[in-house]
């Protein structure tokens with residue numbers, strides 16, 4: 001891409017003869033690093049003299065379904081992201097529209113690691129739990145970013161779409177599984193609780209099997225895992241609004257047939273009187289109205305006792321984020337793997353016929369190559385996408401609230417030229 005013709009500037013593209021827009025020339029494309037619901041994500045390096053070799057994550061949005069310009073989803077995300085500035089939330093640094101085909105590219109600060117890789121490293125490679133300081137630091141940073149987003153994006157909360165599916169099933173709050181119609185900040189806190197437990201045990205806490213068709217929020221196996229395996233089934237005494245949830249009424253027999261549970265503390269191997277367990281159980285309170293908020297969680301005793309959490313992702317010591325620096329002198333430094341990069345895929349998602357190779361993103365700046373391997377296919381659910389010790393994507397609630405708030409007050413998303421069809425789509429968004 002560097003020469004405006006070749007997407008990688010290194011001559012190894014499958015698509016070297018396509019016409020590249022001028023803005024692409026400020027980057028060297030390294031390769032594909034991920035794929036989400038809304039498009040592909042690439043690692044690139046800036047080429048400007050002041051910013052030489054700064055790693056950037058470029059997210060290319062899929063075209064809207066009708067092929068009619070930039071999708072309302074993308075516009076919503078940009079509007080939200082432009083307002084966000086927080087040390088624990090990944091930063092949007094640039095927005096580009098390729099006018100030839102109206103494709104949209106968002107450039108973010110690059111997050112070197114993610115929780116999935118850290119957990120996998122401990123589980124599969126080193127066979128050791130993550131140290132308490134790191135768990136606490138990751139959790140604190142996650143809560144700090146989330147608290148910022150929840151402060152910014154408050155009620156009214158976004159009604160869910162028809163099938164209500166918004167969060168990877170393993171991290172989905174019970175009220176959503178039982179058919180709640182609104183996405184709330186309490187939903188995020190449930191997911192944080194699940195992630196906290198997973199950081200402690202290196203295993204997803206509630207690993208239900210998802211039934212995808214027909215689309216339905218009611219996921220019996222997931223509810224089973226929560227009610228039967230870990231927490232016991234909820235009662236209207238403890239959760240009064242439970243009886244109003246559509247699937248509680250409809251499937252009450254099915255749900256209530258389970259009684260036994262081993263106790264959460266046994267599963268996460270925490271003393272029941274510990275501060276860590278107290279915080280975890282408050283994040284996993286069935287009643288969303290009683291569930292601890294991000295602000296309350298940050299004030300919890302767990303974060304006031306030793307080891308105190310490392311709070312800033314951008315303070316690097318021996319080129320590692322502070323959360324990953326061991327707390328005790330003499331404690332072993334863990335060299336976490338950096339994000340794998342598929343150097344064979346270009347911005348069009350076209351895979352070259354060249355042999356597949358992977359660049360350690362951590363070494364990308366110095367140009368080092370590692371051995372050949374491709375980006376692992378993460379077909380199973382993984383820790384909620386909002387998470388990353390360096391990276392946090394806003395919650396869906398935040399996205400949608402931003403869209404509503406922004407549109408209601410007439411905010412233009414950063415002077416972006418609106419392609420055909422976007423204005424009409426905007427109008428539709430404010431109607432729900």
Ligand SMILES: Nc1ncnc2c1ncn2[C@@H]1O[C@H](COP(=O)(O)OP(=O)(O)OP(=O)(O)O)[C@@H](O)[C@H]1O
Pocket residue numbers: 033034035036037038039040041057059090108109110111112114339385386391393
């Ligand atoms: N700023 C970033 N730095 C490093 N990697 C990133 C960054 N943004 C995204 N990625 C990688 O790209 C993947 C896809 O990101 P994307 O934001 O498109 O989707 P997601 O949030 O993972 O999932 P979904 O959008 O489906 O909820 C991520 O899982 C991550 O591996």
